[in-house]
Amino acid sequence: MKKIPTNIITGFLGVGKTTTILQLLKNKPENESWAVLVNEFGEVGIDGAFLTESGAMVKEVPGGCMCCTAGLPMSVGINALLRQKPDRLIIEPTGLGHPKKILAILQSENYKNYIDLKATIGLVDPRNLSDEKYTSNQNFNDQLNISDIVVATKMDMASDYDECLFHSWVKSLLHQPKSTAIDRGELPLHWLEEDRTTDLIIEEHHHHHAEQEIVEMVLEPGQKFCRKENKGQGYVSCGWFFGAESVFDFDELFSMLSALTAERVKAVMNTNKGFYAFNVANGVVSVNLLSIDGMESKLEVIDTQLLPWDQLEGVLLSLLIEE
Known part of the structure; x- marks a missing residue:
């Protein structure tokens, strides 16, 4: 089979990852079918319902950072989606993780003949750059430091100062990623075609739990x-x-x-x-x-x-x- 173009879209909690992906799916070429592997910190898996509404092929990895659950669950999800031969695969990690281990898996021998890894896109709400709660968070920084393209989201709610701070902050990053600002998740499709350029070595800053299997949420008879x-x-x-x-x-x-x-x-x-x-x-x-x-x-x-x-x-x- 041909290699499937694949993008990781990362970013912290509430930055608008799912909204951006929904807009991409809405604007994709009509003759293409796309697949999405979505990872959530919570156990019940909600984003999948949002994305299924768009008609995309969707698999979920709930229950924590995909870095920690990235073994069997991630591989099973990717394999199931690749078997459906999508024209593009998008991976959305939880807002409380970073994509380093995901990148390693996608670049491994197992997938080198099946995945054409394109740019990792990091989303950031520019209003958060004035809040130390975010700027001092290691995962927040890791997600953006490993991104080839950094995108400011929710610009309709940002001030001129927020936008100025965003552009200044991007210039301060050592790996000098490409950057853009968008409103209401409207990320231009051509950014997905950009090649991966960032190969930073980022230290692990959070504990990785033992790899676990996904337990499907099912109610027992009589259970409300x-x-x-x-x-x-x-x-x-x-x-x-x-x-x-x-x-x-x-x-x-x-x-x-x-x-x-x-x-x-x-x-x-x-x-x-x-x-x-x-x-x-x-x-x-x-x-x-x-x-x-x-x-x-x-x-x-x-x-x-x-x-x-x-x-x-x-x-x-x-x-x-x-x-």
Whole structure:
């Protein structure tokens, strides 16, 4: 088979990776079929539902940094997608990891005859460059230091100062990547065709857990929902998985998500107004109606500290109007 052009799109939590990939899928050539391997820190796997809506071939690696789960799960996911002979493969690592080990696997003997590794694209919200919480985070820096192209996202919410700081910051990087700024995820397709140019040696700064298998989320007979927790890289997550028969009150759900102070919240929920995707970042709740029917509801909360999960679970259960 011919080598499949492959891009890694990386970036920290809430930077807009999934939004950017969705826009790329929307604008791809009509005669091409693309595949996406998506990795999430949380256990329940939500981004896959967003991306499946676009018609792409999607495989998920949930449950933590793909660097840590990169053995069997990543290889199984890549192999399954390559067997479908896509015209392009996009890999989205979790916002709490960096792509060094992923790059090593893609460049290994196993894939050298099957993958044409193109530019790694690192996304950054320029507003974060003024916040030491991000600039002092090693994963934040590693993701961008290994990128061939650095892209400033969410420019519609950035100030002139943020944009100026972004361009100044890119010039300060030792490997001098190409850079651009985009609004609402509109990354030009031609950036995907750029060749990989960055070959930096980055030290490992976080502990790698033992490689693990992906456990599919399935409810037992009579079980209404299940809850999964995860922790690593200074963050904790809690996710809930409800059966397709569960229906939530849309207005009350929106109010609950608006009140959450967690760093990151994502959900795909079956509501009395339809099946919706909810995305909470920087205190802003965005909502999109999905055309999917009969899907399970999933919600994931990520923060730097443990939150009252039992209390949040009680609120979620109180929003159910059908079971």
